[in-house]
Amino acid sequence: MADVSLGPPDRDRLFGGDGAREADRAQLLLVAGLVMAVSLVTLVVLLNATIYSENVATRGIESADGEALEVRATAVGGAGELIGATNRAEPANHSEANERVESGVEDLDAEISRSYAERGGVTHLNLSSVENGSRVTGELGAVDPNASLLAGNVTRTRGFVIDVDPDSLNETDPAGAVDDAFHVDLNDSTGGSRQVYVYDGTDGNVTVAVGENGSAPTALCETPPDGRSRVAVDLTGERLGDRPCPGIWPRGLVAPDDDDYTVTLVNASSAGGEVTATARPASGDSVSTDLAATATAAVYEATIELRYRTAELRFETAVRVAPGEPDA
Amino acid sequence: MSVTDDRAQAHTLEAFAAAILLVAGLTFALQATAVTPLSASTSNQHIENQQRAVASDLLATSAENGDLEAAILRWNPDNGTFAESPPEVDGAGYTRADGPHGFDPALGGFGEALNRTFIDRQIAVNVDLRHYNTTDRIERRTTALIDMGEPSNNAVSATRTVALADDANLTAPDHGESTLASLSDGDFYATETGTGSDPVFAYVEVRIVVWRM
Numbered sequence: 311m312a313d314v315s316l317g318p319p320d321r322d323r324l325f326g327g328d329g330a331r332e333a334d335r336a337q338l339l340l341v342a343g344l345v346m347a348v349s350l351v352t353l354v355v356l357l358n359a360t361i362y363s364e365n366v367a368t369r370g371i372e373s374a375d376g377e378a379l380e381v382r383a384t385a386v387g388g389a390g391e392l393i394g395a396t397n398r399a400e401p402a403n404h405s406e407a408n409e410r411v412e413s414g415v416e417d418l419d420a421e422i423s424r425s426y427a428e429r430g431g432v433t434h435l436n437l438s439s440v441e442n443g444s445r446v447t448g449e450l451g452a453v454d455p456n457a458s459l460l461a462g463n464v465t466r467t468r469g470f471v472i473d474v475d476p477d478s479l480n481e482t483d484p485a486g487a488v489d490d491a492f493h494v495d496l497n498d499s500t501g502g503s504r505q506v507y508v509y510d511g512t513d514g515n516v517t518v519a520v521g522e523n524g525s526a527p528t529a530l531c532e533t534p535p536d537g538r539s540r541v542a543v544d545l546t547g548e549r550l551g552d553r554p555c556p557g558i559w560p561r562g563l564v565a566p567d568d569d570d571y572t573v574t575l576v577n578a579s580s581a582g583g584e585v586t587a588t589a590r591p592a593s594g595d596s597v598s599t600d601l602a603a604t605a606t607a608a609v610y611e612a613t614i615e616l617r618y619r620t621a622e623l624r625f626e627t628a629v630r631v632a633p634g635e636p637d638a
Numbered sequence: 639m640s641v642t643d644d645r646a647q648a649h650t651l652e653a654f655a656a657a658i659l660l661v662a663g664l665t666f667a668l669q670a671t672a673v674t675p676l677s678a679s680t681s682n683q684h685i686e687n688q689q690r691a692v693a694s695d696l697l698a699t700s701a702e703n704g705d706l707e708a709a710i711l712r713w714n715p716d717n718g719t720f721a722e723s724p725p726e727v728d729g730a731g732y733t734r735a736d737g738p739h740g741f742d743p744a745l746g747g748f749g750e751a752l753n754r755t756f757i758d759r760q761i762a763v764n765v766d767l768r769h770y771n772t773t774d775r776i777e778r779r780t781t782a783l784i785d786m787g788e789p790s791n792n793a794v795s796a797t798r799t800v801a802l803a804d805d806a807n808l809t810a811p812d813h814g815e816s817t818l819a820s821l822s823d824g825d826f827y828a829t830e831t832g833t834g835s836d837p838v839f840a841y842v843e844v845r846i847v848v849w850r851m
Contacts, residue, residue, distance in 0.1 A: 340656065351664050380796075383701075390801075414837065414838055417832060418801075425841075
């Protein structure tokens with residue numbers, strides 16, 4: 311049987327001896343090793359925490375910014391659609407139009423308040439002011455073929471769209487457009503005029519050309535009809551069909567410029583389709599037009615005050631809403 | 639060399655071994671959770687920020703050019719689903735982007751934008767439409783326009799509210815002449831919240847949720 315009995319106590323191990331100094335050094339090294347390991351790990355953890363905190367802090371600011379802009383976009387989009395729908399519904403007079411917009415903004419306020427309350431935000435929307443105008447619509451075939459006043463003495467125009475029938479357009483070129491093509495004349499009271507011509511280019515495309523003061527125009531954009539019965543020429547939105555066409559609307563007639571100008575349809579017999587525009591008169595509530603039979607009272611623009619508040623953010627702004635107005 | 643000298647060296651080695659063990663243990667523990675595109679990390683937060691910004695901008699541009707409104711009006715009142723949604727879907731919306739054209743045919747410009755921005759980059763999308771059920775706005779209901787599954791923990795969302803007018807036409811084939819006001823109650827997924835002469839039919843909050851697949 312193996313001897314497993316304990317031997318006598320080792321005096322050197324218990325009380326130190328010749329090698330006691332070396333044993334202390336080993337312990338020191340052990341402690342140093344542990345300290346180094348813990349220090350390194352702590353350093354890594356602290357560094358990571360710093361990067362993380364900085365990142366989270368930055369992200370917080372970005373998302374808060376986006377939220378305020380989102381509220382603003384919701385308010386502007388909702389109010390814009392409200393004004394558009396109110397005008398399309400052809401209110402009997404301006405006071406009826408204003409009442410509808412006012413109650414609509416209250417409803418929009420209820421919607422936004424309820425919606426953002428779920429996210430811990432408080433919103434308030436208030437209709438500050440309304441500018442009246444007229445919404446003029448008409449068939450090109452029904453207007454005076456020589457010259458027809460669409461809107462006289464106006465300061466602003468928005469949503470000016472002509473839905474032309476591509477087959478009905480006169481076929482011509484820029485040189486012949488002055489006499490032969492249907493065009494819109496924008497006559498600025500402070501001097502100068504701009505003509506926007508719409509005609510069938512020799513290749514069958516719907517072409518838009520722009521001229522100044524009755525001179526020969528320059529072709530700006532064209533689009534193939536592609537079998538469509540209507541192609542939209544958006545003068546204030548500066549689009550032809552579904553593509554942008556910058557340069558149609560003159561820079562001098564863009565807000566905040568408040569020059570009076572007159573919009574006239576010329577050579578209307580050279581094109582078929584419908585015209586729609588909403589304009590703000592220089593004085594009074596309604597614009598003078600030759601298409602009075604189809605002109606209705608309209609709200610041109612509304613100014614709304616918006617407040618949005620969360621625990622971290624306070625946002626307050628007044629926004630002017632005029633959907634379809636040319637960009638400055 | 640005496641026996642005590644040997645023991646000191648052994649202790650030193652033991653100290654180093656202990657330190658290495660500690661560090662190795664911590665390192666292993668840190669590495670045990672693999673960092674994937676879906677795991678929470680500082681780099682992942684940047685990706686989330688980018689995805690949120692992209693989703694928000696996509697909604698803004700689609701709302702501006704009318705594609706968003708056209709997509710949410712692509713409702714077929716006859717069978718109570720979005721037009722041309724896959725027939726095997728047990729729900730109202732679209733489940734996935736099929737084939738090379740993805741969402742294009744069914745969702746028009748909005749679908750095309752989703753394809754270009756997210757689907758082509760292996761980013762999944764859910765689009766929910768949230769609307770109130772009564773004019774009192776007590777309960778909010780959700781209709782899925784696109785449902786590609788359960789979002790991961792790192793999904794981000796962006797929202798945009800679209801106002802639908804009474805005279806807005808449906809964009810579903812064969813229903814282009816139907817306006818929202820002309821539909822019977824319950825034919826459209828959203829209930830009319832506008833009161834009396836209010837020309838707005840309802841406000842629909844479009845919420846887009848994106849996450850990496």
